[in-house]
Amino acid sequence: NAGVTQTPKFQVLKTGQSMTLQCAQDMNHEYMSWYRQDPGMGLRLIHYSVGAGITDQGEVPNGYNVSRSTTEDFPLRLLSAAPSQTSVYFCASSYGATGSSYNSPLHFGNGTRLTVT
C-alpha cells in the first residue's frame, strides 16, 4: 500500500492563479481531510469528508473548495491564490468516522509546500 499520496510536493503560484492539490489514498478509508500548517499555528482543518459525495467545512475553509467523487480521491482547489495561503498542506485519512464517538488514527501524506508570491 502506498498510503496517502499528495502531489505536487512543491508549488509556486502567483497571486490570483488557481490550482488543485491532489490527494489519493489506497486504504479504503472513509474519512479524508485537509490541514494547513503554518509556523506557530499548528495544524488547522480546512475541509473534511466522511465519505464519497459528502464534504464539510473545517476551521479555515475560505478560499478553498473540495469535492469527493470517489472514496480514494480528495482534491483541494485554490480558487484565486493569495499570499496568505502560503503554507504546508497535509492531506490525512482514517478508517470510518460516521456515527462513531471515536476517531481512528489519521494517516498523513508527505505534504505539499505552497508558496504564493
Add this chain to the structure above:
Amino acid sequence: GQQVMQIPQYQHVQEGEDFTTYCNSSTTLSNIQWYKQRPGGHPVFLIQLVKSGEVKKQKRLTFQFGEAKKNSSLHITATQTTDVGTYFCAGKAGTALIFGKGTTLSVSS
C-alpha cells in the same frame, strides 16, 4: 467552537532531562490522540486515550487523560536526541479532529 490548547509552545532540554507537554480542551472530549512530527516530516500517530483517568505507556513516553476528559499530558522520561520534533494533541469536534498548536521539543547532547 471547540478549542484545544497546548503548552508550552517550545521546550529545550538537555539530553537525559524529562519533558512534559500539556493539552487542555474547552469542552469534554470523547477521546484524545497524540501525534509526533519530526522536522521536515509529517505527523505520525502515537496513541489514543479514551477512558477517564487513563494512563498509557510507550517505553519512555507516558500519556495521561484527565478525570474530567478535558485535559491530557505527554511525559517523556530521560529525553534522547531522537525525541526531537513537534508533539500534537488532537480532540474530536463533531466528526472532525481538531489539533492543538503543538509543542516543539529540542534536545541538546
